Amino acid sequence: MFLIVAVCAAPMIASYITYYVIKPESRTNYGVLLNPSQYAIPELGLTELDGTAATLGAYKGKWIMLQVDSGDCQKECKDSLFEMRQLRLMQGKERERIERVLLVTDNKPVDVKGLAPFEGTHLLRGKADMIKAWLPTEPGTSASDHLYLIDPRNNLMMRFPKSSDPYKVKTDLSKLLRASAIG
Secondary structure, eight states, X not given: OHHHXXXXXXXXXXXXXXXXXXXXXXXXXXXXXXXXXXXXXXXXXXXXXXXOBOOGGGXXXXXXXXXXXXXXXOHHHHHHHHHHHHHHHTTGGGGGGEEEEEEEOSOSOOOTTTTGGGTTXXXXXXXXXXXXXXXXOOTTOOGGGOEEEEOTTSBEEEEEOTTOOHHHHHHHHHXXXXXXXXX
């Protein structure tokens, strides 16, 4: 009789031990998940390039891929913008749910003609100190080294590492878009 009870109870006991004692450490996301309550989007004093006031809230309801860089957008900046464009295109019919934003952190003039291949990327200018205080970075890096993801409810929720693997980023984006009923 005890043997029958032990055989029936063994799966339940094993599941409790696995859940409460062993705690698996594996994860399927490539990017670093951020706690939205720690990184709520502050008032950044953003403006369009022509000086009109703007906010990231204007893109509420869409996923935002966010890149930070200088106004003179050199090769690394353009490579990041190219990667963002390609990541959006790789999402197929879901690409309309994603917006691309470049936050310019200085007063240098932006070469709009040089950024023509990245048409559709929204260019906003913000205060460098406020952006630096808001965006989390890995040790030894700056905000311009990372790609950030903001969800449709305007929560900063993911940061991708410096020199990230585009295929792994694509996989993360695909999973998020598939699982999300909003945006």
